[in-house]
Amino acid sequence: xxxxxxxxxxxxxxxxxxxxxxxxxxxxxxxxxxxxxxxxxxxxxxxxxxxxxxxxxxxxxxxxxxxxxxxxxxxxxxxxxxxxxxxxxxxxxxxxxxxxxxxxxxxxxxxxxxxxxxxxxxxxxxxxxxxxxxxxxxxxxxxxxxxxxxxxxxxxxxxxxxxxxxxxxxxxxxxxxxxxxxxxxxxxxxxxxxxxxxxxxxxxxxxxxxxxxxxxxxxxxxxxxxxxxxxxxxxxxxxxxxxxxxxxxxxxxxxxxxxxxxxxxxxxxxxxxxxxxxxxxxxxxxxxxxxxxxxxxxxxxxxxxxxxxxxxxxxxxxxxxxxxxxxxxxxxxxxxxxxxxxxxxxxxxxxxxxxxxxxxxxxxxxxxxxxxxxxxxxxxxxxxxxxxxxxxxxxxxxxxxxxxxxxxxxxx
Numbered sequence: 342x343x344x345x346x347x348x349x350x351x352x353x354x355x356x357x358x359x360x361x362x363x364x365x366x367x368x369x370x371x372x373x374x375x376x377x378x379x380x381x382x383x384x385x386x387x388x389x390x391x392x393x394x395x396x397x398x399x400x401x402x403x404x405x406x407x408x409x410x411x412x413x414x415x416x417x418x419x420x421x422x423x424x425x426x427x428x429x430x431x432x433x434x435x436x437x438x439x440x441x442x443x444x445x446x447x448x449x450x451x452x453x454x455x456x457x458x459x460x461x462x463x464x465x466x467x468x469x470x471x472x473x474x475x476x477x478x479x480x481x482x483x484x485x486x487x488x489x490x491x492x493x494x495x496x497x498x499x500x501x502x503x504x505x506x507x508x509x510x511x512x513x514x515x516x517x518x519x520x521x522x523x524x525x526x527x528x529x530x531x532x533x534x535x536x537x538x539x540x541x542x543x544x545x546x547x548x549x550x551x552x553x554x555x556x557x558x559x560x561x562x563x564x565x566x567x568x569x570x571x572x573x574x575x576x577x578x579x580x581x582x583x584x585x586x587x588x589x590x591x592x593x594x595x596x597x598x599x600x601x602x603x604x605x606x607x608x609x610x611x612x613x614x615x616x617x618x619x620x621x622x623x624x625x626x627x628x629x630x631x632x633x634x635x636x637x638x639x640x641x642x643x644x645x646x647x648x649x650x651x652x653x654x655x656x657x658x659x660x661x662x663x664x665x666x667x668x669x670x671x672x673x674x675x676x677x678x679x680x681x682x683x684x685x686x687x688x689x690x691x692x693x694x695x696x697x698x699x700x701x702x703x704x705x706x707x708x709x710x711x712x713x714x715x716x717x718x719x720x721x722x723x724x725x726x727x728x729x730x731x732x733x734x735x736x737x738x739x740x741x742x743x744x745x746x747x748x749x750x751x752x753x
Contacts, residue, residue: 395421526614528566532570542734579617592628610637622641
């Protein structure tokens with residue numbers, strides 16, 4: 342009998358202590374949160390609301406108007422809770438990416454980066470905010486551009502939902518050599534190509550410098566560059582598995598005819614190319630391989646070949662939300678389906694080894710194997726490069742821009 346009561350007591354004790362252990366275990370799994378206070382000193386006379394934007398969920402992430410900062414004289418203050426050990430990146434804005442904070446040089450400040458270990462305050466100084474975009478467009482000479490920039494503002498399309506600006510770069514000598522005609526390279530994310538005052542990260546690709554440098558050295562023929570700016574639907578517009586065909590029609594049916602009518606261009610795919618980075622690299626690949634009648638070659642920089650249904654579901658606003666999104670990269674599905682690429686096109690692919698680019702090697706290797714199996718000759722029909730130490734950003738793309746330009750535009 343005593344054994345029976347002992348068993349009952351043990352069961353009751355266990356029933357009482359197990360929930361406590363579960364609670365303790367669950368508490369141990371919860372991240373330790375730290376309070377981070379950001380204090381930004383802004384220019385005198387700043388009356389517009391100032392916002393903190395950053396890479397944590399509470400700020401969007403990267404919503405330009407992530408959290409309104411409280412004003413105390415010239416100081417603006419915001420407080421956020423962040424898990425210990427997090428690499429916190431942030432920027433200060435006036436509520437949009439067109440009005441980012443500037444540093445003493447007059448250029449957009451790089452992301453502020455801080456590993457959060459404990460409660461802390463971070464102080465930053467803002468020299469100014471970006472001016473209204475139109476001020477930079479009207480003062481295109483103030484960018485220090487080599488050659489001439491022509492801006493078409495708010496270009497609309499029957500095929501795309503959002504209007505966009507277009508930057509057209511004319512090489513030095515274009516106005517003087519009135520009988521000369523030029524090849525054309527179209528580029529995505531046109532706002533990031535020529536003017537650091539406009540570029541998203543404060544660093545432009547330096548396309549004008551690279552084109553001029555290579556041309557003066559006799560390595561390439563001068564060419565016109567047409568940069569269509571990205572829109573709020575960038576991801577879907579650039580994706581070959583979503584709206585890239587609509588984007589292709591915008592280029593071939595609307596933009597290219599206007600460019601060819603207003604500038605002295607050489608026609609045909611042998612004189613027309615496309616270049617882009619990340620999702621823009623996917624777009625370049627799509628345009629060249631699905632529309633070889635229009636584009637004879639592509640420069641695919643940090644190509645986002647890992648794109649999958651799961652990735653689209655997670656990162657593309659407005660995308661469909663399947664219950665069990667497939668994590669297989671779309672390009673792997675195309676390869677498995679036996680898609681055949683057109684002969685005669687020339688393709689450049691590269692990626693770095695840091696940041697987002699560090700995950701790109703497997704998918705690029707699959708594409709390389711696929712191209713070889715179809716009879717494409719490496720270093721002749723296509724190039725596949727891994728750039729050690731390169732990250733997924735404009736500074737890295739600027740540093741290696743000469744290479745794809747030589748491949749696409751080099752003197753034959």
